[in-house]
Amino acid sequence: MGVSGITQRVKRLPPRMVSVGPLEVQHSFLLMPDSPLNLLGRNLLCKLRATITCSPDSSLSLEVPEESLNLLPVLLSENQEAKEPSIFEITKDIQESLWATSSSDVGLLKSAVPVQIKTKSSTPPSIPQYPLSKEAIEGITPVINSLIEQGIIIPCKSEYNTPILPIKKPKKGPDGKHIYRFVQDLRAVNNHIIKRHSVVSNIHTIISSIPSTATYFTVVDLCSAFFSIPIHENSRHIFAFT
Structure with missing residues (x-):
């Protein structure tokens, strides 16, 4: 289910450098221009045991235990590999007449x-x-x-x-x-x-x-x-x- 309340497919951006505390890792983000707010990535935050603090001025602060930061590169790489598009998704826009239907x-x-x-x-x-x-x-x-x-x-x-x-x-x-x-x-x-x-x-x-x-x-x-x-x-x- 997407942030808009309906099931949708979105594009994934090329990997970008992400800074979390003292660490810098590469991560591929989802592109959702119609999203009304920044997505927090709840599944990843739970794995990192992160704490989010909301301030009266509507700002958010994120705290991650130091021991969880060591797991960040592994967690990001696992998340990225799981989201790689399949060959069927890549070739879905190719005309069906291109593919052979028999050996002759x-x-x-x-x-x-x-x-x-x-x-x-x-x-x-x-x-x-x-x-x-x-x-x-x-x-x-x-x-x-x-x-x-x-x-x-x-x-x-x-x-x-x-x-x-x-x-x-x-x-x-x-x-x-x-x-x-x-x-x-x-x-x-x-x-x-x-x-x-x-x-x-x-x-x-x-x-x-x-x-x-x-x-x-x-x-x-x-x-x-x-x-x-x-x-x-x-x-x-x-x-x-x-």
């Missing part, structure tokens, strides 16, 4: 510049498809259909062909059937194209840029990230499969 969803970056691939003058690779089991075909079919519906895979005619290899995942789907991962053997294509310089930052450079004071880290798992960058229409036929 793709976050296609429509604003990205399509990648155009240059090839060597050698004969285009055309490798027959490996024999697949009936279970593998049935398992990979929904994945391919989903990629077609999302515009990731487009039917075409091409002199190129490289085999696909459906990989069974350990985890089963809601229907009890195994989920398959779409994998394509692109080794022949890699030998046929003119490789570009790496555009991925060195991992050691990224880690060294993190300040030593950082305590919270976020990991974002991109769903089907391989398909998120579009291929230029003049290069799509290179990745054909049957």
Whole structure:
């Protein structure tokens, strides 16, 4: 229950230095602009066994036993950690369409510049498809259909062909059937194209840029990230499969 008499959510300010007697500690305060008076923090005052004296001029004086002052840094840190917002509160304002709803969803970056691939003058690779089991075909079919519906895979005619290899995942789907991962053997294509310089930052450079004071880290798992960058229409036929 808030000071206004109703349940409400309020923001927490960045930690500030607080002086209580001879001690200085950091504490994160709640921001409540509509509060008619300063909040005393009764739970903390009780732990400190504090005494509040009210004067006729409406002023207040606070007395805290010396032995309680030694506990102040611990009490403030416990209070602050308990009030840290959860990941669900932090991400509640993000559009739900951003999150994947199935393992076959793709976050296609429509604003990205399509990648155009240059090839060597050698004969285009055309490798027959490996024999697949009936279970593998049935398992990979929904994945391919989903990629077609999302515009990731487009039917075409091409002199190129490289085999696909459906990989069974350990985890089963809601229907009890195994989920398959779409994998394509692109080794022949890699030998046929003119490789570009790496555009991925060195991992050691990224880690060294993190300040030593950082305590919270976020990991974002991109769903089907391989398909998120579009291929230029003049290069799509290179990745054909049957």
